[in-house]
Amino acid sequence: MIKKISFAACCSLFCWPFYVSANESVSHEFDWSARTRYADFSGEEDARAASLLLRLNLDSKWSENIETHLQLDNVNRAFKNEHSDGVDLNGNPVIPDAEGFDLNQAYVALNYDSVKFQLGRQRINLDDQRFIGGNGFWQNEQTFDAALTNIKFLSNSQFTYAYIGNVNRIFGDQADNNLSPGDEGYESWDGARPAAMLGDHKHHTHIAQLNYNEWDYSQIIAYAYAIDNKTQPTASNNTFGANYNFTYKADVLKYRVRIESALQKQPELNDSPLLTYYLLDANIGVNRFEFNGRYEVLSNKEGVNFITPLASLHDFQGASNLVQNYAAHGIKDSSIGITWRATPFKIESQYHQFRSYTSNDYLAQELDVTLSYRPNRKHVVSLLLAYFKPEFSASEESSTSKLYLDYAYNF
Template identity: 30%
Template sequence: MQQRTFVPAVFTLSALSLAIVSSNVHAEEFSQLWKDGKVNLDARYRYEHVDQDNALNNANAQTLRSRITLQTGKWYGLSALVEGDHVLRIGDDAYNDTRNGQSQYSVVADPDGGEVNQALLRYDYSMGNVVVGRQRINLDNQRFVGGVAWRQNEQTYDGALTQFKPFDGMTLTYGYIDQVNTIFSPDDNRYTAAGNPANIDGHSHLMNAQYIVAPELTVTAYRYMLGLDDLANKTQSSATNGLRLNGTVAGVTYAAEYASQSEYAGNPKKLDADYYLLEAGYTFKDLGGLMLKGGYEVLEGDKDTSKGAFQTPLATKHMFQGWADVFLTTPQAGVKDAYFGGSIPLLGGSLQAWYHDFRAETGSSQYGEEFDVAYGRAIPGVKNLSALVKYAQYDADDFGVDTQKLWLQLQYSL
């Protein structure tokens, strides 16, 4: 992990946090750090098949992600965590993992190799916490900042994050990111492109204020200033201001969100794009727990190619706009995604299905449509073992190519 300088504001907040509790602590044994410590193990096997209607060969990838996490106990609120990951390819590399040079195959973005996934110091006190080091950061619903936990290589961040809770319901978050450790980690090589670096240097600031007014309403305001020097020639650097409202009213869950985006940190493109989201869902308890949800999400584009479309480069994108991952980068004309689906408990597990209709935000292009379905459950008789079957089918019209993806997964956590 590179050693870099964090902004003074983070250390100022840390010092204030320590001062708050320094005069009101009781004696604690240093040995609590290891006496209350724990070790967690996790192994995730995955088979991924990708079939695209183009000249590329179908991809068939088998990988095993192994993870060990060492978590200390707390001593006067201080604790530490170290976590290591290793991704092992099983069998032939009949897929393009973005690092193996197998460009004749479709992409399965899970390069093999190992690295430190997290290495951090944490301080907890009565009104919040401070975390410094390599860490997992998931803000709100991960639409703008997330860990991309779906991929075998998780996205983590080198920097500092502090949360301050001055009164019940209010959480103020500030984060400084010095380096992004992407899903394409651990290493760059001659096959690395501008859009898939293993690490992204830069200076990014995350500001998020959330207030839970009542179960019916949570208000979140945010400003994310992303300086991403090594990603796509800085064209993904941006400043985003947004407001999100969500809650549950008479059993109906809802979310409404708006954000505006402009260029930042040397982005050569001019940015003046907006984001909109409207979503509502309901769980029918009399129908076995059937949950239905529908929504409409818009990421604006622009006909002028000197300008950019609304982008979310640090998001957990697999959670949005379909599991086939066709829209990981927003097209120049933007995206309008109308979606509907839901989930239901079934045979001890959960079955879910979703439909997406994708259109250009600028112009009249019909991009295509997608159908996604998945079933997951714990394996009977084997504690801590779960299985997942997942399928995505994107039918292209004016964007991309027909794409089918199938996943079979087993995960053991201890």
Template identity: 30%
Template sequence: MHTLKPALLSLAVASTSHAALAAEDIGNLFTQGKPILDARYRFENVDQNNNLRDANAQTLRTRVGFQSGKWYGLSGLLEVDNVSRLGDAAYNDSRNGQTNYAMVVDPDGTEVNQALLRYDQAFGSAVLGRQRINLDNQRFVGGSAWRQNEQTYDAALAQFKPLDGLTLTYSYLDNINTIFGPENGRFDNRTNPANIEGHSHLFNAQYLLMPELAVTAYSYLLGLDNIAVTATSPLGSLSSRTSGLRLNGALGAFSYALEYARQLDYADNPMDLDSDYYLAELGYAFKGIQFKGGYEVLGGDSGPGNRAFQTPLATKHIFQGWADQFLTTPADGIEDAYLGFSAPLAGGSLQAWYHDFDTERNSDSYGSEIDLSYGHPIPWVKGLVGLVKYASYDSDDQARTVDTDKYWVQVQYSY
């Protein structure tokens, strides 16, 4: 883990008087703490209409740790993850060299997932160390928790709440522990390092004016030194400054989100970036069923190399279809028109989604996708949940993408 200067922690401790410290038992850190135990088994099958063999991956992610109690606002968290392959390595995990198989990005390994100190007080909080960071809907900064190795950040993060409804967030990122970790090897490349090095700054201000309207302004300055947008692009080509505005809220049974962002190059990016992001989304709730439809655009660029609007730190799996065909935005950009619902069913939850994909620059078709999932608690064992999930991407016979079917069977236990 990269070392960060403990300035925030020092300020937190200094702000508490010696007399006050004597009034609370430091043993609360242990007696009011709780252990963390989580185990997630997953079978994933990937069938693509190309020369790659079908992938069949069985993996187990085991997470153990301890969340302390609080002592005058101070607390700590330690969490360690292990990802283990079960059975044959009949898939390409980006590290095992099985390049004749389709990709399932769940490499084996053990890593500290979170190790942090936290300080909470009436007007905000500060966190120092390796931590989970999920901002807004995770479209630009998230943890990619769907993958077995979660993305976490070696960072300092501060949140300040000076007024009711107003939250100001700043974070300095020293290192990003990606889903491709914990280690590099001879089969990785410049698009999938285990750790993204560099210096990044995240600014986010959200003001909840009323239930009908929340306004969020943000600027994410990403200095990403050792990663590239494609395997042949120069290092640093994902460094960017993304600034935008998001409006969202609910009006009775209706909900909505409107968003715009612009992305420019930043730090030592050798590419000249200038692209736009748009989102318009409308939802409706009826008898427990949540309907939602939207239109999302990530702009392309006609210049040399892939200079389209990129989201390198996003939780990408929850956007643009579960088949994960557009984890890197194509050079021509992408337009995603989607419609779907989630509904309670027989004690569980059913989801169904449809996506129609086009290029942003000339409105050619990329294809379409259907996604289905059903999750249900497993009876007689508290904390045990089962999930089945399916994604089918149809490329419409376009040469730029490939027909892909994926399905998952998952069982997860959380203590």
């Protein structure tokens, strides 16, 4: 299921190298990686899945200034009748590791001292990916058909701008406009896949970020995202924000603090309210341990939620990805965490308590634990356990447990 890439990007990738002088040295570097996964969900509805991602990379350097990158992915899965993958909707819980062959990245890069330009299908991971990211946890990551410019200035600062024409989402190209007759919801949706479940979203989106990093301990990032989603207009928004980061190490102690605020309007809505986002994140590291406290608020006004549709959503508000089912009136996420590191092992834990933004009522709680083993650069084994329980229900049957066991190999 090779995704369509823009004509301009294809021309850039396959025609530009022929303009390189015969005297220029040309080099190619090939590598591959693999990631296997077993996922098991237990709750009101059970599900399980197994998948294998094979990834091939070809990096070519055509001259001192011109490079190309080609990345091909293939995902296969098992236990197909025991889960939905976001493409096949059989009524079981969704584990969105969609199957198929994918042109994941294909771009040309021009490098000129402090300026870099990339055209084509590419990753765009800005800052911590809270607003723009690749959802790389899933086997089929999110990439962007875009033109991106990165400009470095002063000693360690940079400005990034990108125009996005298409978002290649984690469901893949097989999640097209038409449902299969056997899919759940086929009749109620008249055979048409809802826009939120499509594998491709057409965009006319502009994103810009300024990263000012000229101090020893402080960093300021300001951003403006004009997201114009033509396929799903309700996901369009104009978001403006900034964050301040402080990092300091004194002997055995290490401190990290992040403060962030953003404003958002959703132009597709008449008289769209001005929505707010706040974050306070504090970390203290002592030897092998790191302690974290985090408070994040996504507001709601007049029935409209603050949204982050292009974020790496799995990385925020709990690894179970379930709290959004209860967040119709905004969300307040209070969490604490502990991380322990001793090479090659790492253990992370995070406890979340979720409240409604408008009423301050308890919504749910969640505990996530991740165990990682990385003996060297090539091999990584990780186990993620997530336990989610709605606060309003005392019944254990209403809770959900999720397990992800991954093994990754990097050539």
